[in-house]
Amino acid sequence: MSAPQGTTSGLRYPSNKKTIYDRNLNRSKNAELSRAAFAYLFVEMISYAQKRVKGIADLEKRLNTQGYPLGLRLLDLLLTRTANPLSSIRPTRILPLLQFIAQTLWRHLFGRPADALERSESDPGQYMLYDNEPLVNQYISTPREMSQLNCAAYVAGIIEGVCDGAGFATEGVTAHSVGGESEGGDKTEREMWPGRTVFLIQFKKEVLEREEIMGRGGG
Template structure:
């Protein structure tokens, strides 16, 4: 009697099961793999916002909390007041670079950078301050002794409103963060500076938190601006 062999050896398929007469239940065919991570279909993200339309007003409490966290972080990393201000300046610098194109686009629909120095200063005094704080800065002045130095005055910077400074660190001005934003705007507009710093305006009883932002432009910027002025008029 020949040995038993598998029917598949000769290419013969085993008989199928008759589900009508058996107790087995057929299973549905496997579905295609679907990832478990779901993506929002209706909820919009920050990338869907219209750049031409200014965003709604940010909560002052939220801003104060985040900014205090930034100051606490840099304070822990620093060993002096000047180092804290330098760190805050560096933190604000990249914001200024992005703010220039954003605000110019909202103004005219395309990024057209200022050509004259006065145009840039008026842009910072007006458009930048309104974009950041909802109002223009309080004053724009030029130094009487040095033609490359300009000052933007803010009587009550919002970045200093909810900051409690210890007595031993009374020289610290957290508006150095805003000074970094200004410096970023200047560099992005090709108006190089030797630095932008924030200083307390002493002796003003009406505005104890009054801050002066000192902009020191490079000499080549002044020379270029004078050349443009001479060629125009």
Template sequence: MLQYAQKRVNGIQDLERKLNEFGYRVGARQLELLSWREKNAKRETRVLGVLYFIHSVVWKTLFGKQADSLEKSTENEDEYMISDNDPVLTRYISVPKELSQLNCNAFIAGIVEAVLDGCQFPARVTAHSVPTDAHPLRTTILIKLEKEVLQREELLK
């Protein structure tokens, strides 16, 4: 998939956008599948509920384990982060030196964005590499919610 997309783009940002689009398609289908599989499926109406669903159920279905952390930004009211210390997706991908800035986890960001959109929580989702000494492949999925989601959340309080 990476080779296919790489031949049809101009630059790293364009390639990440294409990977995000591929992930979005997968995420929409994944949400539909999980909705059918969940026995007591109910529509989430709270931001934290849907984020926990992604952090646990979606992640476990896709990668066999939960994401390592779910955090709210201390600086921005509308930002949340899901972190994975050892993302399965990029474990076996070797990126050429000329594409060293490429973050293949843009695919995962697309999946998360599609699930949020499908649950009526529109957001802009991006992937960022945040390596640490203990976890050199650590990736953080940054979720920036639309203003309408925050307004709706305030009404529910």
């Protein structure tokens, strides 16, 4: 591991001689992806996951797992794309992290910020991130017998990856439909946004303890 290696170690170079290290990280900063291509790919991902599962919880778990590594990567990528890259910063408190997710991450993935961010009144370690119209669910209508399913579990996996990577361990991030005919919440909002989805983020106890200590230290 320590000895410097020559360049002839079986590494295959692309035909244009450009490795991943020769590409600029900001090259695709403003690039847009075809929505049709994404929808097609996403449908394939769901059916791939569906072939190997027993129930809806299992399926959501698999979608979550598919999104998780993406979150780990996006965390560092988006942090390097801040205004002044040389003074690179990382979030150390819960709120800046959630704002990073609701603003920076959402803008990068969906081209707009998330619709609302709330803290649970009953549980201080639980946060709720709302999206009125998740892009991933745009072309998906779940059959009645699977009404529990929300395919935004994939996005929940991305969020979990970001939180975990930044050192904010979670008990899990889950996606739930709160629009249309489901119960709870404001009735007019439910009718206006039938696909409204909430991402429940439950932080682990040790994260909350640390947060409290840092808050006392005036940090």
